Amino acid sequence: MNNSLPKVATPVGPAGTASSRVFDNLRKDLVGGRFVAGEKLAINALKEHYQVGLSPLREALNKLAAYGLLVQENQRGFRVPKLSREELDDIAHMRLEMEGMALERAIANGDSLWEADLLAAAHRLKRADITLDKGEEWEHLHTQFHRTLVAPCGSVWLLRFIEQLHDQFDRYRRLGPKMPTIRQELDEQHHQLVELALQRDAKAARELMDDHIHKSYEVALKRYQEHA
Amino acid sequence: MNNSLPKVATPVGPAGTASSRVFDNLRKDLVGGRFVAGEKLAINALKEHYQVGLSPLREALNKLAAYGLLVQENQRGFRVPKLSREELDDIAHMRLEMEGMALERAIANGDSLWEADLLAAAHRLKRADITLDKGEEWEHLHTQFHRTLVAPCGSVWLLRFIEQLHDQFDRYRRLGPKMPTIRQELDEQHHQLVELALQRDAKAARELMDDHIHKSYEVALKRYQEHA
DNA sequence: GTAGGTTAAAAAATCGATTATCTTGTCTAA
DNA sequence: TTAGACAAGATAATCGATTTTTTAACCTAC
Numbered sequence: 001m002n003n004s005l006p007k008v009a010t011p012v013g014p015a016g017t018a019s020s021r022v023f024d025n026l027r028k029d030l031v032g033g034r035f036v037a038g039e040k041l042a043i044n045a046l047k048e049h050y051q052v053g054l055s056p057l058r059e060a061l062n063k064l065a066a067y068g069l070l071v072q073e074n075q076r077g078f079r080v081p082k083l084s085r086e087e088l089d090d091i092a093h094m095r096l097e098m099e100g101m102a103l104e105r106a107i108a109n110g111d112s113l114w115e116a117d118l119l120a121a122a123h124r125l126k127r128a129d130i131t132l133d134k135g136e137e138w139e140h141l142h143t144q145f146h147r148t149l150v151a152p153c154g155s156v157w158l159l160r161f162i163e164q165l166h167d168q169f170d171r172y173r174r175l176g177p178k179m180p181t182i183r184q185e186l187d188e189q190h191h192q193l194v195e196l197a198l199q200r201d202a203k204a205a206r207e208l209m210d211d212h213i214h215k216s217y218e219v220a221l222k223r224y225q226e227h228a
Numbered sequence: 229m230n231n232s233l234p235k236v237a238t239p240v241g242p243a244g245t246a247s248s249r250v251f252d253n254l255r256k257d258l259v260g261g262r263f264v265a266g267e268k269l270a271i272n273a274l275k276e277h278y279q280v281g282l283s284p285l286r287e288a289l290n291k292l293a294a295y296g297l298l299v300q301e302n303q304r305g306f307r308v309p310k311l312s313r314e315e316l317d318d319i320a321h322m323r324l325e326m327e328g329m330a331l332e333r334a335i336a337n338g339d340s341l342w343e344a345d346l347l348a349a350a351h352r353l354k355r356a357d358i359t360l361d362k363g364e365e366w367e368h369l370h371t372q373f374h375r376t377l378v379a380p381c382g383s384v385w386l387l388r389f390i391e392q393l394h395d396q397f398d399r400y401r402r403l404g405p406k407m408p409t410i411r412q413e414l415d416e417q418h419h420q421l422v423e424l425a426l427q428r429d430a431k432a433a434r435e436l437m438d439d440h441i442h443k444s445y446e447v448a449l450k451r452y453q454e455h456a
Numbered sequence: 457g458t459a460g461g462t463t464a465a466a467a468a469a470t471c472g473a474t475t476a477t478c479t480t481g482t483c484t485a486a
Numbered sequence: 487t488t489a490g491a492c493a494a495g496a497t498a499a500t501c502g503a504t505t506t507t508t509t510a511a512c513c514t515a516c
Contacts, residue, residue, distance in 0.1 A: 063290045155321065157319060282500090303467095305468060
């Protein structure tokens with residue numbers, strides 16, 4: 001394991017199963033770059049760390065493997081997938097295609113409730129204190145913003161794939177200790193995206209989205225290269 | 229469970245884990261329409277049917293849920309996802325977009341080895357006896373053909389999504405007892421697809437692919453409507 | 457009659473221990 | 487010296503039993 005993972009909080013709310021809890025936590029830690037790419041998971045250590053038994057842990061690991069955040073090797077357990085320039089390019093390219101498509105469709109379909117949600121999500125994101133909580137709060141709101149943006153695209157499967165690609169992309173973007181980031185610039189783009197969406201200017205919105213993803217890609221690539 | 233599942237053969241080759249074996253078998257049965265959509269899985273019955281213990285079975289179910297062939301409800305087990313006209317349309321639409329994209333890229337990238345593989349796959353498919361083995365053999369070769377067609381598209385993630393969409397689509401297309409099908413017509417399209425691919429005519433190939441998917445969609449829709 | 461509550465049976469989730477497989481270090485023979 | 491065989495320890499996969507939760511049937515009070 002990379003460096004000390006933060007001790008995981010026991011569930012607060014209606015408490016799903018142990019399995020789903022450890023799935024969420026592991027997903028968060030995998031996407032957040034808290035594991036070393038390529039490392040083999042020590043199941044017993046995880047068991048202790050996430051405070052669950054073997055069965056729910058293994059169920060979570062199996063789900064994560066099917067989702068693509070882990071790889072399962074024949075009879076030798078689970079590994080964190082390796083990172084590669086080729087894959088990063090692939091993911092970024094797919095994001096361009098799919099989020100572009102989704103955005104155009106969302107602009108065509110979104111109603112006024114969507115407009116309100118979008119404004120709210122953008123506002124929350126802007127207000128977020130990025131220094132807080134190791135940027136976790138900002139990350140969450142950022143994800144929420146992008147989710148909201150494409151939500152009314154009309155395709156459940158498209159949304160699902162986009163979500164998956166986001167998770168994969170973040171494995172690169174969130175490499176290393178913190179988020180220095182070019183937040184100013186990105187926030188400006190978020191703001192403009194909302195503007196264009198409200199104006200229903202699909203073409204311009206898609207172009208800006210392309211640019212936005214491209215900027216994120218540059219951040220991720222830099223992280224990947226510095227990562228070594 | 230729908231009607232008597234065929235007793236599952238024990239593994240022949242190098243024998244992966246029990247978990248992976250039951251995953252494969254369950255996936256095949258789910259895609260092949262051997263379960264009733266919406267039904268709740270009786271874990272004990274499955275345990276017996278697939279001749280595995282509880283742990284590997286649950287691990288397989290968890291993987292299938294993450295993959296989208298099952299839905300897992302909070303503390304009440306696993307269900308076969310419901311079918312709906314809206315989802316069928318969604319899946320078909322996504323297939324159009326993604327396989328079209330993949331085909332264009334494959335035609336741009338594919339080398340002469342690909343050409344050979346493609347001819348071989350098409351030939352095998354044509355030769356296949358559709359009456360044999362409840363059409364399983366034909367189904368397998370059909371899947372293989374489409375896989376081969378888009379294989380050199382250059383995107384691992386695109387291929388992954390296409391595979392997933394195929395599985396989902398087949399839940400509709402393979403509803404009901406058998407495959408009467410308009411095989412003549414489909415086989416003709418397969419043949420033409422190979423022709424156009426070899427000629428590197430991306431535009432025409434994509435158009436034909438659109439038409440091909442549309443025809444499959446009509447079959448699937450009919451199945452779904454007759455299914456009731 | 458119906459809403460709400462209680463409880464027995466069924467099913468899901470989890471645990472603890474066992475079995476099978478892989479890994480590593482050591483030894484032997486060429 | 488080194489390739490290969492072997493054994494001991496570590497790890498993965500699986501099993502059987504336990505715990506927890508849901509479901510469904512029944513009962514009671516209004």
